[in-house]
Amino acid sequence: MKSVVFRDTEKLEIIETKLQNLKDDELIIEVANCGVCGTDFHIFNGHSYAKQNTILGHEFAGTIITKGIDCNGFEIGDNIAVDPNIYCGKCDYCKVGKIHFCENHKALGVTEDGGFAEYVIVPVSQAYKLPKEFPLSQAAFAEPLSCCIRGIDQAEIKHGDSVIIVGGGTIGLLMLQLAKLAGASKIIVIELNDLKHKYALELGADYTLSPDKINLLFDINKITKGGADKVIECVGSTDAVTLSIQLIKRGGTVVIFGLAPEGKSVQLNLQDAFKKELTIKTSFLNPFTFGRAIELLINRKVVVGSIPVTQIGFDSFKEIFSTSYKRNTLKYQFTNKLKETL
């Protein structure tokens, strides 16, 4: 089968590979769609870890074509979305329910073969069944949405809170919908690219502002009466985190959601932080949130149909992952059937 293999930093290969032998508790999935994530680009650039010689792709959905004998509840032909994060269940962290800190954590598309391929082997524990009519291209958003749910849980939004989302990319657009569902009274999206403001407004943002606006802090103070109760940073950069801390109200919470390149740090004004009783949280992976993500998607409480997605086949990987390529879309999604659209 065709697959996209990570060899080393800045080295991806599109090659023929063979599936491993199927175990009793595993399924073979024909991949329909697999999102290209910021993490995939970080892996390619050497800023995030992946095991060498692994097939990348961790945001995928597809159809079961073969099943092991210990896969009760799943049938050939079922459509599923896949939680790529696999926990051991045996280490100290797993035993206290902090599975995302698992000492033996594995992830499909990072340490095990993932979804940028025609087929992928998936442990049945990672499979979530989908209604037949639900589009698989939308189901491929379940993984990023499940991570966003973790981020929203960390923010602990109360009804009536003002919320700022820093970054209006795919993650920002998912976060803003979750913030709305969580009861935010005002949602402000801060995004450099004017074109993305339109999508944020369509999906429920009350205000969109550019971070390079001269009066940004003044405007935010006016809209929120002294800063937002919650700020969710969805960029993964020093500038975005620094800005997030500036925009928070006294007693507020900043959630750093974006993954910054390794080695980046921010300066924190300790007196400001002290006087604000500032809470800074981060959000890591998607512990116990995948099923909730599926429910929100299939019940159309979070909509991804209006997020512009560029479908790509195997042929486009080289171009998109070249260091000089200027990415100009919100989301790339690998598809085995280029004809399928959102």
Ligand SMILES: [Zn+2]
């Ligand atoms: Zn991802």
Ligand SMILES: [Zn+2]
């Ligand atoms: Zn563990």
